Amino acid sequence: MIQMLLTGHLWLILLPLLAALASVPLARSRTLLPWGQGLLLLGWNALVLWLWQGGVPDTPATITLGASLVWTLQTDGPALIMALLTTWVGTATLVHTGLHRRAAAMSAKEATPAAFWPMAWLLLATLNVIWLGADLLTLYIGVEALGLVAVAMIALNNKTEAVQAALRYLFATLLGSLAYLVGAGLLFGHYGTLALATLAAEVTANGPTAAGFGLMLAGLALKAAVFPLHGWLPAAHASALLPVSVLHAALVIKASVFVMLRHWLAFAPVFADTLLPLLVGGLGATAILWGSIMALQQTRLKMLIAWSTVAQTGYLLIGFPLLLTDDAALQQLVLQGILYQMVAHGLAKAALFMAAGQLVTATGSDRIDQLTGTGRHLPLTLLTIGLAGVSLMGMPPSAGFVAKWLLASGAIGSGQVIWLVVLLAGGLLSATYILRLLRQAFREGPEQDVFHHPSRVEKITAFMLALMTLLLGLMAIPLLSLIDLPTAVQAGGIAP
Amino acid sequence: MSWTSWMPILVLLSSLVTALIIFCLPENRHATRGLLNLAGAVIKILLVTVMIVGVEQGMTFEARYTVLPGVDFILRADGMAMFFAGLSSVLWLFTTLYAIGYLENSPNRSRFFGFFSLCVTSTMGIALAGNLFTFLLFYELLTLSTWPLVVHRGTEKALAAGRTYLIYTLTGGAVLLGGVLWLYGLVGDVEFREGGMLRDMPEALHGQFALIFAVLMVGLAVKAAMVPLHGWLPLAMVAPAPVSALLHAVAVVKAGAFGIIRVVYDLFGIEFAASLNLLWPLGMMAAITILYASLRALAQTQLKRRLAYSTISQVSYIVLGISLFGPVGTIGALVHLLHQGFMKITLFFCAGNYAETLGIHDIKDLDGAGKRMPLTSAAFTLGAFGMIGAPPLAGFISKWYLGVGAVNAGMTWALWVLIASSLLNALYFLPIVHRLWFRPRAVAGWPEEQRLSQRFETSGWLLWPTVATALFIIAAGVFAGMPFSPLSWAQLVAAGEYL
Numbered sequence: 001m002i003q004m005l006l007t008g009h010l011w012l013i014l015l016p017l018l019a020a021l022a023s024v025p026l027a028r029s030r031t032l033l034p035w036g037q038g039l040l041l042l043g044w045n046a047l048v049l050w051l052w053q054g055g056v057p058d059t060p061a062t063i064t065l066g067a068s069l070v071w072t073l074q075t076d077g078p079a080l081i082m083a084l085l086t087t088w089v090g091t092a093t094l095v096h097t098g099l100h101r102r103a104a105a106m107s108a109k110e111a112t113p114a115a116f117w118p119m120a121w122l123l124l125a126t127l128n129v130i131w132l133g134a135d136l137l138t139l140y141i142g143v144e145a146l147g148l149v150a151v152a153m154i155a156l157n158n159k160t161e162a163v164q165a166a167l168r169y170l171f172a173t174l175l176g177s178l179a180y181l182v183g184a185g186l187l188f189g190h191y192g193t194l195a196l197a198t199l200a201a202e203v204t205a206n207g208p209t210a211a212g213f214g215l216m217l218a219g220l221a222l223k224a225a226v227f228p229l230h231g232w233l234p235a236a237h238a239s240a241l242l243p244v245s246v247l248h249a250a251l252v253i254k255a256s257v258f259v260m261l262r263h264w265l266a267f268a269p270v271f272a273d274t275l276l277p278l279l280v281g282g283l284g285a286t287a288i289l290w291g292s293i294m295a296l297q298q299t300r301l302k303m304l305i306a307w308s309t310v311a312q313t314g315y316l317l318i319g320f321p322l323l324l325t326d327d328a329a330l331q332q333l334v335l336q337g338i339l340y341q342m343v344a345h346g347l348a349k350a351a352l353f354m355a356a357g358q359l360v361t362a363t364g365s366d367r368i369d370q371l372t373g374t375g376r377h378l379p380l381t382l383l384t385i386g387l388a389g390v391s392l393m394g395m396p397p398s399a400g401f402v403a404k405w406l407l408a409s410g411a412i413g414s415g416q417v418i419w420l421v422v423l424l425a426g427g428l429l430s431a432t433y434i435l436r437l438l439r440q441a442f443r444e445g446p447e448q449d450v451f452h453h454p455s456r457v458e459k460i461t462a463f464m465l466a467l468m469t470l471l472l473g474l475m476a477i478p479l480l481s482l483i484d485l486p487t488a489v490q491a492g493g494i495a496p
Numbered sequence: 497m498s499w500t501s502w503m504p505i506l507v508l509l510s511s512l513v514t515a516l517i518i519f520c521l522p523e524n525r526h527a528t529r530g531l532l533n534l535a536g537a538v539i540k541i542l543l544v545t546v547m548i549v550g551v552e553q554g555m556t557f558e559a560r561y562t563v564l565p566g567v568d569f570i571l572r573a574d575g576m577a578m579f580f581a582g583l584s585s586v587l588w589l590f591t592t593l594y595a596i597g598y599l600e601n602s603p604n605r606s607r608f609f610g611f612f613s614l615c616v617t618s619t620m621g622i623a624l625a626g627n628l629f630t631f632l633l634f635y636e637l638l639t640l641s642t643w644p645l646v647v648h649r650g651t652e653k654a655l656a657a658g659r660t661y662l663i664y665t666l667t668g669g670a671v672l673l674g675g676v677l678w679l680y681g682l683v684g685d686v687e688f689r690e691g692g693m694l695r696d697m698p699e700a701l702h703g704q705f706a707l708i709f710a711v712l713m714v715g716l717a718v719k720a721a722m723v724p725l726h727g728w729l730p731l732a733m734v735a736p737a738p739v740s741a742l743l744h745a746v747a748v749v750k751a752g753a754f755g756i757i758r759v760v761y762d763l764f765g766i767e768f769a770a771s772l773n774l775l776w777p778l779g780m781m782a783a784i785t786i787l788y789a790s791l792r793a794l795a796q797t798q799l800k801r802r803l804a805y806s807t808i809s810q811v812s813y814i815v816l817g818i819s820l821f822g823p824v825g826t827i828g829a830l831v832h833l834l835h836q837g838f839m840k841i842t843l844f845f846c847a848g849n850y851a852e853t854l855g856i857h858d859i860k861d862l863d864g865a866g867k868r869m870p871l872t873s874a875a876f877t878l879g880a881f882g883m884i885g886a887p888p889l890a891g892f893i894s895k896w897y898l899g900v901g902a903v904n905a906g907m908t909w910a911l912w913v914l915i916a917s918s919l920l921n922a923l924y925f926l927p928i929v930h931r932l933w934f935r936p937r938a939v940a941g942w943p944e945e946q947r948l949s950q951r952f953e954t955s956g957w958l959l960w961p962t963v964a965t966a967l968f969i970i971a972a973g974v975f976a977g978m979p980f981s982p983l984s985w986a987q988l989v990a991a992g993e994y995l
Contacts, residue, residue: 379519396637405564408677409677431662439647442655442658475563480564
């Protein structure tokens with residue numbers, strides 16, 4: 001514990017918690033808020049960069065609560081990658097929300113509610129708990145707390161549809177957590193431990209394990225809006241306040257999938273011969289198809305983006321069956337692919353939502369037709385949409401392409417060509433709805449009136465996120481090297 | 497990094513930086529934008545020239561870094577790369593000049609020239625790519641950067657054409673990606689090398705190699721507009737004339753053809769590909785494309801559409817040459833890559849001049865245009881005769897080598913295809929030439945005449961690039977024997993491909 005405080009990894013959780021506390025008084029003062037938040041963000045970024053430089057530590061930190069109740073926190077490669085993503089998206093969101101001149105000039109009615117600030121930091125802290133959690137108890141606490149904070153944040157928008165969407169989401173997240181808790185209880189009853197590493201070593205295929213694992217997966221799938229449990233998502237994302245949509249689509253959804261991934265790596269290998277891998281992959285494929293079709297039908301920008309999230313979550317699930325291979329090199333490759341897809345989607349989706357928010361600010365409407373003619377006033381915003389779109393389509397050069405390449409290499413290496421076809425076809429499907437957006441920007445039509453110009457800081461923040469998807473597509477090694485690479489992969493090529 | 501590894505990067509940056517600055521420029525800074533464009537184009541030509549001289553003396557220009565575990569990003573200037581890079585850099589300069597004149601007083605020029613430069617960056621990347629991964633990267637970037645140019649006018653027709661373009665090219669790109677992934681899964685990262693690298697792989701993989709070859713060819717054939725994957729090209733004619741010119745002469749169709757060259761010669765190796773029996777199906781597809789597209793060209797009444805079908809047919813000459821096993825066929829294919837570029841860009845410039853100056857889009861309106869626009873019409877005539885293969889023009893050289901190559905390879909049917917297609921070329925080009933010079937002008941006058949210049953037949957920006965590329969058609973034929981001519985460079989490259 002002390003050592004972890006010294007090495008700094010516990011600060012990943014403590015710093016956002018302290019920031020949440022500090023934000024309560026800060027948010028009362030319009031003038032102090034940007035400075036205070038800026039300072040907190042600077043400290044947080046410095047911390048994470050320092051940890052990134054330090055690499056992955058070997059030993060987990062444990063906090064013993066009782067005989068068998070132990071909190072285990074471990075910063076392994078995947079955790080560090082997700083912590084980086086959280087920092088990037090979190091920083092961009094907070095800067096985009098309040099650290100610019102337009103925010104200072106807003107009336108009390110327009111401005112983001114004061115409660116947003118502590119809640120956002122609380123959300124970021126719980127996210128880091130989930131990335132670092134290495135036992136079922138920590139993960140449960142993280143998942144439950146995250147759900148509640150997320151519901152409260154969606155309800156921040158004082159509109160009827162937002163409150164209704166928040167209630168639906170509350171129901172989904174509570175049910176999901178409950179299923180997770182029951183599943184965890186079953187596993188604890190059978191194995192007598194909650195630590196994931198121990199469970200992974202001892203697990204065998206039997207009734208209680210199947211039931212516990214199944215319940216946990218189903219509960220998390222509901223929270224992650226995995227098809228067909230996605231019903232609550234589009235309304236929630238489309239009606240929430242903009243920064244809340246950003247955080248939710250880019251990070252909160254990922255958290256549930258990430259916990260699924262942790263459990264999958266521990267438990268799924270003993271169920272590799274059942275229909276489970278095919279089921280999960282199949283749901284992913286259906287999600288890509290259905291999400292893309294629905295996205296194509298939408299007339300509102302935010303709804304299109306929300307449906308795209310449903311489709312993109314499907315890509316993550318495609319990776320799950322590919323993880324169940326005996327070849328360690330291939331497994332690493334797929335794991336890298338899944339995490340890279342999380343990063344790529346997180347950055348691109350955040351950029352896309354922010355750009356959408358700027359268009360709403362500018363034209364006062366979030367209809368897709370409204371894009372016609374905005375290109376001349378907001379070229380940088382449209383460029384942001386374009387770059388983020390390229391990554392979502394999985395076209396090179398972008399982080400989305402790298403993720404697709406890694407996943408597809410895994411599919412080919414393990415001979416599961418069906419998932420390769422799904423990946424390639426999925427890219428084309430996402431192209432249909434992304435290009436529908438971009439087509440509008442090229443259509444010649446009457447010019448739109450621009451009421452308010454988004455501030456320069458807003459435009460640049462969103463653009464930086466989109467630019468990161470591009471840069472991470474050209475330089476994948478800095479992030480990927482956080483996940484141990486077997487020498488065979490480093491040497492080049494996967495042996496046949 | 498030594499200066500030699502900076503060279504290929506600088507070549508890319510010379511247009512990439514131009515693109516980025518242009519995107520940021522306000523719409524009304526026309527002079528600055530034009531100057532930037534020209535400076536970028538000239539710098540690029542200088543850099544490419546240095547590299548051509550260097551490569552000729554046996555120097556290597558290579559830049560690489562690892563993008564992904566086991567996958568490198570490689571830019572390398574070898575003989576083959578310089579072939580395509582030389583063509584692109586020279587034609588970019590002319591097309592930029594032309595585009596500045598063509599788009600005068602039209603909106604969204606920042607956007608146009610930004611994507612235009614991005615498109616050239618991708619083309620240079622395709623030329624310099626040192627492995628399939630890098631090639632794929634720029635191949636897809638080319639799709640993305642040409643789409644805004646195709647839909648530039650923003651009309652419903654342009655948007656529909658852009659949509660068809662994307663359906664074809666994105667699907668082709670996905671197929672290509674599948675093939676590339678398959679190959680990487682089998683043998684890892686394989687670089688492009690003279691004579692190919694796959695030959696040395698275990699025999700057990702050869703069956704899969706043949707299938708991978710087929711998949712890669714389908715992916716590349718979409719951009720090379722080979723029948724039946726050619727449907728996007730005639731529709732893409734709605735784009736502004738400089739875009740059509742670039743699309744047809746350098747960027748898109750040539751990217752496909754160049755990809756086929758790379759895969760056949762530098763990945764599989766021509767001898768290995770021949771031993772796997774992969775060449776004759778490719779040759780058959782090329783022959784079908786040549787004849788079918790020439791027949792379709794005959795039926796077109798619009799000038800640009802006729803030229804589009806002519807492109808489909810002419811690009812497959814390159815593919816036909818590749819499939820002829822033997823150095824002479826290779827020389828024919830390579831040299832046609834360049835010659836066709838100069839001839840086709842001239843023809844499209846001419847079509848643009850007629851459309852801008854006289855409002856002519858249909859072939860029937862061209863009667864008597866030779867007297868009104870003598871220089872443009874002369875350039876058109878040169879291009880047309882070059883396409884037919886009349887000596888001493890560029891087209892004759894390539895057809896001669898292709899024909900001799902066919903006979904040497906023992907594929908006499910290919911010779912008949914060439915003869916038949918030359919006849920068809922004459923049938924669809926000569927009537928246009930006849931209309932230009934020997935028919936009287938229509939009584940009703942030109943459809944929509946504009947006086948773009950007091951002294952010349954049309955604006956100088958439009959006229960001089962056309963004349964310059966037309967002169968290249970003569971020069972490439974007459975001076976074919978000189979060092980650094982396309983022909984002697986093709987001979988140099990071809991010598992390296994056969995052991």
